[in-house]
Amino acid sequence: MSNAVDGLEGVVAAETVLSEVDGDAGRLLIRGHDLDALAGRWRFESVTSLLWDGFFPSLPTDLARPLGDARVAVFQSLAGAPDLLQRPAVEAVRALIARLPDGDDWDLALQLVAAPAVFTAAVVRARAGEAPVAPDPTLGHAADILRMTRGAAASAAESAALDAYLVTVADHGLNASTFAARVVASTRAGLTSAVLAGLSALKGPLHGGAPGPVIDMLDGIGTPENARPWLEAALDRGDRLMGFGHRVYRVRDPRADALKRAVAALGAGSAAAPGRLALAEAVEAAALAILRERKPGRSLQTNVELYTALLLEALAFPPETFTCMFAMGRASGWIAHAREQLAGGRLVRPQSRYVGPRPHLAA
Ligand code: ACO
Numbered sequence: 410m411s412n413a414v415d416g417l418e419g420v421v422a423a424e425t426v427l428s429e430v431d432g433d434a435g436r437l438l439i440r441g442h443d444l445d446a447l448a449g450r451w452r453f454e455s456v457t458s459l460l461w462d463g464f465f466p467s468l469p470t471d472l473a474r475p476l477g478d479a480r481v482a483v484f485q486s487l488a489g490a491p492d493l494l495q496r497p498a499v500e501a502v503r504a505l506i507a508r509l510p511d512g513d514d515w516d517l518a519l520q521l522v523a524a525p526a527v528f529t530a531a532v533v534r535a536r537a538g539e540a541p542v543a544p545d546p547t548l549g550h551a552a553d554i555l556r557m558t559r560g561a562a563a564s565a566a567e568s569a570a571l572d573a574y575l576v577t578v579a580d581h582g583l584n585a586s587t588f589a590a591r592v593v594a595s596t597r598a599g600l601t602s603a604v605l606a607g608l609s610a611l612k613g614p615l616h617g618g619a620p621g622p623v624i625d626m627l628d629g630i631g632t633p634e635n636a637r638p639w640l641e642a643a644l645d646r647g648d649r650l651m652g653f654g655h656r657v658y659r660v661r662d663p664r665a666d667a668l669k670r671a672v673a674a675l676g677a678g679s680a681a682a683p684g685r686l687a688l689a690e691a692v693e694a695a696a697l698a699i700l701r702e703r704k705p706g707r708s709l710q711t712n713v714e715l716y717t718a719l720l721l722e723a724l725a726f727p728p729e730t731f732t733c734m735f736a737m738g739r740a741s742g743w744i745a746h747a748r749e750q751l752a753g754g755r756l757v758r759p760q761s762r763y764v765g766p767r768p769h770l771a772a
Contacts, residue, residue: 423591427580449572460742477546481544486508490504493505502529521744551572566675574738584616587743600744607739608736618732626650689719
């Protein structure tokens with residue numbers, strides 16, 4: 410009889426001090442802090458310090474300038490790799506990260522956080538035929554990401570919105586990409602390998618690849634009145650509605666509200682078309698109603714990706730880069746988990762149950 414757990418649902422595969430996802434209460438705790446106490450209040454650098462505290466010897470308390478210096482170091486590695494910038498955004502960023510050395514020290518860890526930011530900005534500029542913009546190590550991480558992408562300073566409100574996004578996605582229990590990162594870390598392969606594993610898992614549309622398709626959905630729907638027929642037709646085709654459903658949350662994902670607040674706070678500073686937030690709210694209401702009707706046995710709620718798409722669009726990032734943006738924040742979490750795994754965990758090596766033919770039954 411099989412005791413394999415499909416999708417490892419409900420299996421506790423690690424103990425962590427980093428974050429707790431309470432799927433029934435709709436609560437995310439990051440090292441003792443509720444998400445609402447961090448998002449929109451703390452800077453990403455401070456949340457990275459919080460996550461990494463105790464996992465690296467002699468880690469500086471204030472990571473703002475060291476992370477700025479890491480952006481500068483990583484930017485230098487762009488030289489000699491212009492062809493890679495022409496590849497699809499996630500592939501380009503992954504290939505560029507793979508050129509960094511492997512190791513376990515905090516200098517490298519900061520470069521691995523800086524890397525998705527510097528490389529994604531360079532990809533965006535390459536698409537427009539423009540040269541990469543060198544980092545300014547004196548700026549905050551979010552402000553410099555916007556500056557490196559646009560070649561001009563962003564407003565304080567835009568930097569704050571991006572900071573809120575990076576903080577919101579920095580860590581989230583044992584999600585698929587973090588698990589992948591921990592498995593690789595458990596083999597003692599090094600932090601670069603762990604981050605590459607995390608990014609590769611993140612790329613899929615069921616995980617961090619969902620917000621790009623959310624934009625396609627909103628564009629396809631176009632007007633609030635078209636939401637129900639469009640969504641019904643998508644489900645009739647057997648499609649999943651991107652930005653809805655979650656393995657752990659049975660109530661609304663708390664990250665959705667943190668990001669919705671950040672979108673609303675941008676107000677007139679948003680690069681999105683007028684009425685976009687209202688359209689998203691109409692689509693959300695219609696989708697939740699239809700999912701309730703069609704899947705009465707399963708509580709399918711809004712997840713982080715619906716308002717991720719809205720926020721990143723409002724900050725003028727192209728949908729192609731949305732998964733890379735996610736990696737900019739989640740890299741801190743992957744690295745914290747990799748170090749935690751290395752500090753206390755054994756090699757991750759579960760069992761499979763063989764259900765194939767036996768020699769005497771094979772043709
Ligand atoms: N749209 C339509 N139906 C859905 C959706 C959805 N978004 N999500 C789940 N379902 C249905 C499934 O079809 C399935 O129905 P069935 O039992 O009749 O076959 C049932 O709900 C359960 O689905 P599972 O795939 O078993 O649930 P799981 O926990 O594995 O899925 C997941 C979680 C992958 C996030 C899923 O909800 C999904 O595909 N959502 C859309 C993609 C998305 O938004 N991903 C981002 C998630 S957040 C993140 O990773 C950062």
